[in-house]
Amino acid sequence: MAEFELPTVDLNVYSPKNPAEATIVENYVCTAESSPNIIRHITFDVSGTDLDGKFKVGQSIGVLPPGEDHRGKPHKLRLYSVSSPSKGENGKSNLVSTTVKRAMDEVDGTFYMGVCSNYLCNLKPGDKVKVTGPSGRRYLLPTNAKDFNYVFFATGTGIAPFRGMIMELFEQGITNQVALIFGCPYRTDVIYPNYLHEMEAKHDNFHYIKMISREDRRQDGSKYYVQTAIDDHADTLSPILGAENTLIYLCGMKGMETGIYQNLAKHGFFSYLTLKGDLADRDPSTWTWEEAKKMIKPSVRTFEEVY
Secondary structure, three states, rough: OOOOOOEEEOOOOOOOOOOOOEEEEEEEEEEOOOOOOOOEEEEEEOOOOOOOOOOOOEEEEEEEEOOOOOOOEEEOEEEEEEOOOOOHHHOOEEEEEEEEEEEEEEEOOOOOHHHHHHHHHOOOOOOOEEHHHHHHEOOOOOOOOHHHHHEEEHHHHHHHHHHHHHHHHHHHHOOOOOEEEEEEEEEEOOOOOOOOOOOOOOOOEEEEEEEEEEOOOOOOOOOOOOOOOOHHOHHHHHHHOOOOEEEEEEEEEHHHHHHHHHHHHHHHHHHHEEOOOOOOHHHHHOOHHHHHHHHHHEEEOOEEEEE
């Protein structure tokens, strides 16, 4: 495997006890207008704070929503993956962006709105917000980023760090292969579609694969998920995954990693996995879901950020 080194990063320049004040400069829908899920691209201006120029692509910014919870305690900090490259949104070091979905949850038949995400989605340019960070020391591009191929697996707003990483890699002039596998329920839920289609048209070494789970079905009747792309797009992905200088990154809902790791093993890509117990001695098709969840971990070539 090719050697890589992760950059040294700044961490927790501002904490929840000592947050910085940022100004909202952008807040717009970044899916198709007909999407039932409102997902927004939000940009903070951190001018005048020590956060200016501090965020590396792959890190997170913290947001402190105002108010108190039902116990009378201040709402907790929420971390959001940065969706801008290390140079900042539009190349401006004072601008840091993220991707936010309005959050709703159902408990006993009652819908509850997520506090921080809905707070952010309601903000307008000029509004002030308390932020912390940077957070995260491993979910980063290597210092020698152009020496590698990349396969990015994203579900929903897990696409956020990959937007910034793709921007950064192609601004650096990467000639190796970069694949983005993005999963969502409906075509209207595709995030940043215009940018990604433009990149696909412009760069032969960028592969954009959408897996839409609630519309069409695979030939065997199963749904299209990010992990099934390893089967369905093997002509594109197998040569990349089989290269010794490929790194994979996962970001999105927890549980996605299990299926991805199991499908990688079925295709013989064991270098992305660390196996426990007797899994290494068995045919991957015999592994149960419970075994996979407990006994497969990422290797050094694999980066994951799941929630």
